[in-house]
Amino acid sequence: MKNKLEEDNLIGFFNISHALPIPIELMKKRDINVEEYLDSLNLAMIDTFGSLYGPRIERRGVWYLSGSLSYELLSRKYADVVRAHKELWKKENMFEGRELWGIAMDVSEYSSIFGEANALGYFEVSAEVRRRHKAYREYPTGTNIWVFSGKPDRVFSSLYRRVEYVVRTGGSELTP
Amino acid sequence: MFDVFGSFKGIERDLPYVYQLKGYLDDGVFVTKYSDFVRALSGRISTRRIWLFSYLSSGVCKLFKNPKKTYQLIWSTKAGGVADKIPDIRAILVYDSTDCPEIENFIYTLSDIVVEVLRDNFERRAYITKGGLNPRFSIPLKVVRMIKLGIKPLDEALGGVKEHSYILLHEEDPPAPSAVSWSLSL
Numbered sequence A: 001m002k003n004k005l006e007e008d009n010l011i012g013f014f015n016i017s018h019a020l021p022i023p024i025e026l027m028k029k030r031d032i033n034v035e036e037y038l039d040s041l042n043l044a045m046i047d048t049f050g051s052l053y054g055p056r057i058e059r060r061g062v063w064y065l066s067g068s069l070s071y072e073l074l075s076r077k078y079a080d081v082v083r084a085h086k087e088l089w090k091k092e093n094m095f096e097g098r099e100l101w102g103i104a105m106d107v108s109e110y111s112s113i114f115g116e117a118n119a120l121g122y123f124e125v126s127a128e129v130r131r132r133h134k135a136y137r138e139y140p141t142g143t144n145i146w147v148f149s150g151k152p153d154r155v156f157s158s159l160y161r162r163v164e165y166v167v168r169t170g171g172s173e174l175t176p
Numbered sequence B: 001m002f003d004v005f006g007s008f009k010g011i012e013r014d015l016p017y018v019y020q021l022k023g024y025l026d027d028g029v030f031v032t033k034y035s036d037f038v039r040a041l042s043g044r045i046s047t048r049r050i051w052l053f054s055y056l057s058s059g060v061c062k063l064f065k066n067p068k069k070t071y072q073l074i075w076s077t078k079a080g081g082v083a084d085k086i087p088d089i090r091a092i093l094v095y096d097s098t099d100c101p102e103i104e105n106f107i108y109t110l111s112d113i114v115v116e117v118l119r120d121n122f123e124r125r126a127y128i129t130k131g132g133l134n135p136r137f138s139i140p141l142k143v144v145r146m147i148k149l150g151i152k153p154l155d156e157a158l159g160g161v162k163e164h165s166y167i168l169l170h171e172e173d174p175p176a177p178s179a180v181s182w183s184l185s186l
Helices: A002-006 A021-029 A034-039 A048-053 A071-091 A109-114 A116-132 A154-162 B004-009 B027-044 B057-063 B067-079 B101-110 B151-157
Strands: A010-015 A043-047 A100-105 A143-146 B049-054 B088-096 B113-120 B123-130 B145-147 B166-171
Touching: A010 A048, A010 A071, A021 A034, A021 B067, A021 B101, A034 A043, A043 A048, A043 A071, A048 B067, A071 A116, A109 A116, A116 A154, B004 B057, B027 B067, B057 B067, B057 B088, B057 B101, B067 B101, B088 B101, B101 B166
Parallel strands: A010 A043, A010 A100, A100 A143, B049 B088, B088 B166, B113 B166
Antiparallel strands: B113 B123, B123 B145
16 A cells, blocks of 8 residues: 555545554554545545544545445445545546555454345445446446455355455464 | 543542543443543643553453444544644553454554463463564564563563554463363362
């Protein structure tokens, strides 16, 4: 993410599993100037955790999903804010010559928010929404990185079948 | 000293500099009262640097209904005005995974340095598995090196603890009692 931003690319960061101040603090510790990239619009943050539980960071570049969040409505609400930010990128002529990346952290969190069966339902519907919604048909689309942590479940199996690449990171082997 | 356990259980302690939250508490109320308390306190303390110690961080599972969410909200209160007043907050957190596996992923992500403590017979051995040699590489792929346990050796091994560092001491779960050790002859 740091490299992609330094190379002036566009990133949509979908924050799902942490209170947003925490990933922002972690990024700053790794010398990512979060505020600067939010101001320049290169970085968009879609804060699912804050939409559900608070706290909200009201500033340029940070987006919240409106109203009540159910797994049936989630992908449509995502598409609406993605479209709103992509409209800004289009207005500022930012698509030209830049890569577009989406990072979702962690998608495993959907199972604890909605339950495993509903999370699975969400992913199945979201694929369809991504095919039809204007946010994806009328604007350039990017490459997505989905972070999954914890034990594999049915959601993991479904994602595993769907993605092109799987990178597995190892934890510490000392205290399993 | 901030007494979370006593606050939740309604055990009043009238000791100087021992702080408790009064009245009814649940996950959400705790976060609100805690952030008010911390904000008021940080306004009164005038210092650049503060060290936090927690014992045990994994105890949050005993007190909160949704420990993962609540623990994160507690940590994020720092951003809401406290960090402006006290810029360098460092922490040493003690964690035992039998107590609270729910927060393990978060507490590892949050920590800059992870020290895993193993029991080898009667000796405790400590290993740095995250941070230290190359703090910018955050994924603990393998054991970095073994160190002696204690603040001073840890500080030496790390070449001094950097600003804003969070250090996690991950205590190994206690070994399951074997049949042999319980066969006492009465």
